[in-house]
Amino acid sequence: MVSYRKFSSSLDARQVFGEMTKRSLYQWNTLLKSLSRDKRWEQVLCHFTQMFRDGEKPDNFTLPVALKACVELRKVKYGEIIHGLVNKYATIGSDLYVGSSIIDMYAKCGRMPEALRVFDELDKPDIVTWSSMVSGFEKNGFPFEAVEFFRRMAMALDVFPDRVTLITLVSASTKLSNSRLGSCVHGLVMRRGFEKDLSLLNSLLNCYAKSRAFKDAVTLFNMMAEKDVISWSTVIACYVQNGAATEALRVFHEMVDNGTEPNVATMLSVFQACAAAHDLDQGRKSHELAIRKGVETDVKVSTALVDMYMKCFSPEEGYAVFSRIPKKDVVSWVALISGFTLNGMAHRSVEGFAMMLRENNTRPDAILMVKILGSCSELGFLEQAECFHSYVIKFGFDSNPFIGASLVELYSRCGSLGNASKVFNEINLKDTVVWTSLITGYGIHGKGTEALETFNHMVKSSKVEPNEVTFLSVLSACSHSGLLHEGLRIFELMVRDYRLAPSLEHYAVLVDLLGRVGELDTAIEITKGMPFSPTPQILGTLLSACRIHQNGEMAEAVAKTLFEMESNHAGYYMLMSNMYGAKGEWDYVEKLRISVKDRGIKKGLAESLIDIKRKVHRFVADDNMHPKKELVYRLLKELDLHMKEDLEDSAYIEFEGDSL
DNA sequence: ATAGGGTTAG
Numbered sequence: 001m002v003s004y005r006k007f008s009s010s011l012d013a014r015q016v017f018g019e020m021t022k023r024s025l026y027q028w029n030t031l032l033k034s035l036s037r038d039k040r041w042e043q044v045l046c047h048f049t050q051m052f053r054d055g056e057k058p059d060n061f062t063l064p065v066a067l068k069a070c071v072e073l074r075k076v077k078y079g080e081i082i083h084g085l086v087n088k089y090a091t092i093g094s095d096l097y098v099g100s101s102i103i104d105m106y107a108k109c110g111r112m113p114e115a116l117r118v119f120d121e122l123d124k125p126d127i128v129t130w131s132s133m134v135s136g137f138e139k140n141g142f143p144f145e146a147v148e149f150f151r152r153m154a155m156a157l158d159v160f161p162d163r164v165t166l167i168t169l170v171s172a173s174t175k176l177s178n179s180r181l182g183s184c185v186h187g188l189v190m191r192r193g194f195e196k197d198l199s200l201l202n203s204l205l206n207c208y209a210k211s212r213a214f215k216d217a218v219t220l221f222n223m224m225a226e227k228d229v230i231s232w233s234t235v236i237a238c239y240v241q242n243g244a245a246t247e248a249l250r251v252f253h254e255m256v257d258n259g260t261e262p263n264v265a266t267m268l269s270v271f272q273a274c275a276a277a278h279d280l281d282q283g284r285k286s287h288e289l290a291i292r293k294g295v296e297t298d299v300k301v302s303t304a305l306v307d308m309y310m311k312c313f314s315p316e317e318g319y320a321v322f323s324r325i326p327k328k329d330v331v332s333w334v335a336l337i338s339g340f341t342l343n344g345m346a347h348r349s350v351e352g353f354a355m356m357l358r359e360n361n362t363r364p365d366a367i368l369m370v371k372i373l374g375s376c377s378e379l380g381f382l383e384q385a386e387c388f389h390s391y392v393i394k395f396g397f398d399s400n401p402f403i404g405a406s407l408v409e410l411y412s413r414c415g416s417l418g419n420a421s422k423v424f425n426e427i428n429l430k431d432t433v434v435w436t437s438l439i440t441g442y443g444i445h446g447k448g449t450e451a452l453e454t455f456n457h458m459v460k461s462s463k464v465e466p467n468e469v470t471f472l473s474v475l476s477a478c479s480h481s482g483l484l485h486e487g488l489r490i491f492e493l494m495v496r497d498y499r500l501a502p503s504l505e506h507y508a509v510l511v512d513l514l515g516r517v518g519e520l521d522t523a524i525e526i527t528k529g530m531p532f533s534p535t536p537q538i539l540g541t542l543l544s545a546c547r548i549h550q551n552g553e554m555a556e557a558v559a560k561t562l563f564e565m566e567s568n569h570a571g572y573y574m575l576m577s578n579m580y581g582a583k584g585e586w587d588y589v590e591k592l593r594i595s596v597k598d599r600g601i602k603k604g605l606a607e608s609l610i611d612i613k614r615k616v617h618r619f620v621a622d623d624n625m626h627p628k629k630e631l632v633y634r635l636l637k638e639l640d641l642h643m644k645e646d647l648e649d650s651a652y653i654e655f656e657g658d659s660l
Numbered sequence: 661a662t663a664g665g666g667t668t669a670g
Contacts, residue, residue, distance in 0.1 A: 025662095026661070026662070029661090029662045029663085030661080030662065032662090033662060033663085059662095059663095060663070061661090061662045061663050062662085062663085063663080064663045064664055065662090065663070067664090068663090068664085095663090096664075097663050097664050098663085098664080099664085100664045100665070101663080101664050102664095103664090103665095104664065104665065107665095126664095127665080128664055128665045129664080129665080130665085131664095131665040131666075132664075132665045133665090134665085135665060135666065136665095138666095162665090163666080163667095164665055164666045164667090165665080165666080166666090166667095167666045167667045167668085168665080168666055168667075170667070170668090171666080171667060171668085174667095174668090198668095199666085199667055199668065200666095200667080200668090201668095202667075202668045202669080203666090203667045203668050204668090205668075205669090206667085206668050206669070207668090209669090229669080230668055230669050231668085231669080232669080233668095233669035233670080234668070234669045235669085236669080237669060237670070238669090263669090264669095264670075265669045265670045266669075266670090267670090268669085268670045269669075269670065272670090300670070304670085
């Protein structure tokens with residue numbers, strides 16, 4: 001016998017009835033109801049059983065409560081027993097409340113076939129019952145079936161969707177990322193007179209945002225008479241995800257001016273926007289706001305802050321925030337580790353990893369491993385790579401294709417193509433990324449022929465399809481080896497046979513290839529004919545080609561355009577100085593260096609430097625490319641004022657590996 | 661008198 005005194009914190013009703021020896025059906029029901037209101041599901045089932053022992057027969061008021069408890073406790077077996085009980089005493093069709101509770105119980109426990117069987121026993125399902133079915137399909141990962149069921153419901157003339165049904169339907173459309181379906185539901189929402197239902201509109205807004213109907217999302221947002229923090233946050237996140245970070249920040253300010261209080265979710269998107277826009281000032285201001293709102297202590301918020309400072313090239317500020325996180329999770333460590341590498345401080349990433357292992361309360365996950373292997377790649381330190389490799393094996397990460405691909409890349413960046421192909425051969429499930437990594441590896445070592453062979457092997461003998469990145473790698477390999485005709489053939493293959501749309505990057509590599517082999521006119525033609533307007537990067541490539549082929553006239557024309565586009569682009573100065581430097585005109589280099597300093601070019605400099613550092617690796621690997629590699633190193637040193645840390649300074653760190 | 665379905669920002 002259970003003592004009711006134990007639950008004295010609950011309602012009076014229980015205390016009163018608890019003293020009685022024999023309860024009436026009504027009293028049992030009241031007791032169960034009050035227990036369910038307090039979410040004491042164990043107790044609900046316990047008393048439900050007790051009720052049986054007392055010889056009381058549950059009625060149509062008792063059963064839904066008991067079934068709800070089964071759902072909450074995930075006790076399908078108990079639910080099945082109740083279902084059997086109901087069948088024994090009455091037909092299910094006799095009470096819709098009981099019927100829909102049984103359906104909902106099966107649906108929520110992932111047993112749609114049973115739910116459907118009960119549903120089909122009903123004579124006249126009402127809107128709640130229909131909705132339970134739609135929701136069941138939607139929740140169990142069958143959004144398509146949910147929509148189909150809704151269609152079936154629409155055929156029945158006696159039921160009309162209410163706001164709950166429509167919300168479920170919008171959720172299904174979102175899962176299908178089908179904005180056309182979303183707008184159909186939108187129309188239905190209007191016709192049914194729910195055009196002022198905020199949660200319904202927010203769901204629709206989210207549906208448009210998630211199914212890449214950017215314009216529809218904005219239109220709906222602008223039309224909404226009432227907006228809450230969710231509406232604003234949805235739209236801010238939508239802008240960020242569509243690469244419109246500045247716009248996202250504008251909307252954020254509008255929201256604040258509007259008097260809507262931002263919350264954790266809002267701030268997360270805001271920090272993402274600051275990071276994407278590299279807007280450190282705005283980032284700092286938003287950080288202060290987060291402190292004022294008292295949300296800085298949230299792990300997600302502080303992690304987003306670390307990420308933001310890192311992406312705004314202020315690693316020390318990022319590290320400061322990181323140090324203050326009381327309960328760091330694996331995502332926080334990822335932000336720190338990838339952030340340091342982004343800032344050209346890969347050795348601090350490795351130190352961070354060691355620190356994490358010492359603290360011994362966070363287990364690295366696959367994402368973290370991919371990141372740290374990438375950091376190690378930046379270092380280009382073979383012994384360190386081998387150390388990480390053994391760590392990967394020891395903790396069983398080697399079956400993950402992403403990690404396999406990272407290892408292939410790591411070894412090739414450390415100059416060990418032998419190990420790279422060995423790792424490659426040992427990977428059981430080679431996906432596109434794995435194949436692409438090996439191709440990239442051959443590419444950066446100037447082994448264009450091997451890259452092409454690997455590509456052909458991939459296409460012919462495996463079921464893996466090359467993607468945009470694969471083609472980028474192959475093209476880039478051709479470019480580094482000066483394989484003009486092969487490169488052009490690959491480009492054609494990509495467009496014609498694989499129907500892949502070349503991105504700006506593909507054009508950039510193509511221009512690079514043409515430039516390297518001296519086809520400067522064709523390169524310029526391609527730049528003009530591509531479906532994008534040329535970016536500073538592409539013009540930079542052209543400029544670099546002019547440098548190699550000593551075409552001063554064309555170089556100046558390109559440089560002029562580049563300068564007009566972005567007078568503060570650090571890469572421009574780098575390339576110009578490279579060009580003059582190559583001619584031995586060191587006084588020009590010095591002038592440019594001073595000019596960089598005077599103009600206070602900071603934004604983008606760190607990024608360019610890292611980019612240049614990557615290129616340095618390529619130059620080093622590529623013998624015939626750059627006769628004076630030292631030149632590049634020297635320029636790097638000259639311009640490295642803003643970035644104190646250097647790749648060579650890093651120390652080798654060993655991992656004991658048993659710490660977790 | 662007591663009972664059944666729902667979503668949305670990261």
